[in-house]
Amino acid sequence: MQSIPMTVRGEKMLRDELNHLKTVVRPKIIADIAEAREHGDLKENAEYHAAREQQGFCEGRIQEIEAKLSTAQVIDITKIANNGKVIFGATVTILNVETDAEVTYRIVGDDEANIKENLISVNSPIARGLITKEVDDTVNIQTPNGVVEYEIIDVQYV
Template structure:
């Protein structure tokens, strides 16, 4: 079985979503199906078909989350000594050596990745180029525009 690396926060968010799906969304869908059934002929009952489709999505997501949580490997960097090495869960500030642009990323699991929050997947090209490097190292990262050189200027375990 593949283990899914995840931050403690990411696992908590998945558990919250699972709880919401099971206790709020699932009962609401069941109620919508029962209500639509009362409208008679199911063949041409759009509400019934929409509710059944939504039920399929909901049950699929519940199964997906349960599978991930059963194989989750929670990595909590806040409990580790910061040795300056870029690892899963760390927050890394890098400097583009050509443009002097600074950007900070947190390296997280696929489910947690959100570029708007500067959280990048451990499987992204940037994260792969940074993992294993240390503070003050230079990383050459393949981007769509070619190879870009970044200097690691800060590594935080927060």
């Protein structure tokens, strides 16, 4: 099975969600099912069926998280010597050569990606174009609006 790259922050987020599902959500669903059973006929008991459906979603998510954590390769970028190269976990500042617009992204695992927080997936076109490049390199990245030329102006391992 292929290992999934994950930052320390990403692993903590998944472990916290797993803990919440097991200690808060799962017991509440079990209580909801027990309460709905007390209402009698299960065939026409909407609360019972809704609680059973929630139980299915919860158990599925627990299994999904456990599988991801079992194959996770947690990478602590702060423990790697910064040689100016863009790698998984790095925080990269790039400059759009045409517009002079500057943007900073952190390259993270799929589960952590959130463009609103400038966290981009290692599998995104931008990240794939940046990985292995270095400060002062120029890269051409295919975007929905065509190819855009960027210059890497800073790489941090934070």
